[in-house]
Amino acid sequence: MSITRRSFASLLGVGAIAPTALWAQDDPVYEAVRSTLYGGRTDFEAGMTYLVERGNPDVVPALLTGMRYGRSREHDIAKVMETLTGVRHGTDWFEWMLWQERNPQIIPHPSLVPFKREVLLGIDQNFDVFLRPEYLQRDRMKIRFEEISWGGVTKDGIPSLDNPELISAARADYLKDDDLVFGVAINGDERAYPLRIMGWHEMFNEVIGGVPVALAYCTLCGSGILFETQVAGRQKPFVFGSSGFLYRSNKLMFDRETQSLWNQYTGKPVVGPLASSGIELKQHPVVITRWDTWKKSHPDTRVLSLKTGYRRNYGSGVVYREYFASPNLMFPVLVDQSKFRQKDYVFAVRQFGAARAWPLAAFKGKPVINDAIGGRALMLMGDPDKRSVRAYERGAHQFRTTTDGVLLDEAGNKWTITEEALVAPDGTQLPRVAGHISYWFAWDNYLGDAASVYGG
Incomplete structure (x- = not known):
């Protein structure tokens, strides 16, 4: 999700939309920040002089927009x-954005909303459904507009893939054995969605095993999260797409019913009609x-066809x-790298009123980890080479695997x-627990001190 500054400048050009009536046209702050992109040289110089004399850093978020495309x-x-x-920080937009994230006490001047809205609508007027002035009031948003x-x-x-064409494993001759797939099984309905396809689409909307779901795949933060889209109290399941916007290097998806923006990482609406829902x-x-592992253990699986309706490599x-x-990283975000590198993989679980991450590297030579989250005992099975982790509740059991991969409990009983x-041999079942792979930076940035991390 990137574009050069030069190509953006061509979008702004002469064809930029007219100023919106969201802020008083005679407000000197608004006119000054707007001059960065739309004013002549004299107006621009006068505007910058005025902002310096005014001496308030509340205009920096707007100036950042002007500098990025200026x-x-x-x-x-x-x-x-x-x-x-x-x-x-000179002209380093990346570092300025990090500075802005570090300084939430600086409340942007109100002129940021009409100015940034004008700039973004100059790129795509379809963004208007996300950027209605009433949605962008600071007390109505769950994230910072700046x-x-x-x-x-x-x-x-x-483009999202909505109920895409699926084929049998035998017909999926385009896949290589070591291609990675998202494997999903709900009520006996087994599906595989190759990352080499999903990377181009980042979202599918499907019904799997009778359950309406959407896979939200943020390539930038390495996380593919499977959400159930039927919500209590709503007549129809949500159908999601990609908005074109990011927040701290994480995609903002949107639902097609209300056009609200949602945080892909948390599954919560953050801007728009549903922000306070x-x-x-x-x-x-x-x-x-x-793929070879999934196909072997799920011979009846169906898999995405290359016939997606789009031309992609x-x-x-x-x-x-x-x-x-x-x-x-491609986009700026603060991240604590004192223990892990920003793009180290972790397996993330947010369940039982808690959040915990397990570094993928912790599973090297140790395929089973007995741990807990929120007072609930878990067993995790992981394989770093396949980027695979599954989590299950374990009750009072302690699990281990044999050298040939057989799962045994503390009494030596074999579990399937x-x-x-x-x-268990007697039919007792311990349920799977939802989780997903993620880059460390996304976990650290979105959950930070609210989450724990397995330390071995």
Whole structure:
């Protein structure tokens, strides 16, 4: 989700939309910040002088928008921001965004809303459904408007797959054995969704095993989360798409009924009509694993066809190749790297009123971990080479595996592993617990001190 500054400048150009009537047109702050992109040289210089004399850093969020897309004016804008804040980040938009995240006490001047809205609607007027003025009041949003970033695509520029065509495993000859897939099994309905396809779409809306679900895959934060989309009290399941916006390097998805923006990582609406609804989507288990492994254990699985209705290069290792291979992030976000690198993988569980993460590296040479979350005992089985982790409740049992992968409890009883439960010889079942893989930075940034991390 990226685009060059040059290509954005061409979008703004002469065809930019007219100023909205969201703020008094004679307000000098509004006119000054707007001059960064839409004013002549004289107006721009006068505006920057005025902001320096005014001396309040509350205009920095708006200036950041102007600097990101400001063509040849970024150096002058940066000097004003440095004067107002006393910090030196030059024209480094990335570092300025991190500074902004570190300083939530700075409340943006009200002119940020009409200015940033004008800029974003100049990219895609379809963004208007997300950016209605009444939705952008600070006390009605669950996230900071100044931290919402354009990801480089228009609304639905990353198209969701809605009830896509599926084929049998035998017909999926386009897949290589080591291709990774999202494996889902609900009520005996087994599906595989290759990451090499989902990376281009980042969302599917399906009914699996009679349950309406959506897989929200944020490529930037490495997380694919399976949400149940039927919510109590609503007549129809939600259907989701990708908005084109990011928040702290995480995609903001939207529902097609109300056009509310949702946090992909938490399954909660954050901007729009549903922001104060209290809705939190229920998670269902999903696993990432190799295609050959999934196919062997689920011979009746169905898998995505290449006939998605879109022309993309669905080859192995194509989508986001450079990003996945790099230790760097594409968009700015604060992250504590004192113990883990920002793109280390963790397995994340948010259940039972608690949140806990297990580093994928913890499963090296230790395929079973007996642990707990929120007072609930868990057993986790992981394989770092396949990026796979599954979690189950374990009751009072302590589990281990033999060298050939057989799961045994403390008494030596053999348990059967299924996608929905652990099954004892007497038929007793311990249910699967929903979780997902994620880059460390997303877990750390969204949950921080509210979550715990397995330390071995």
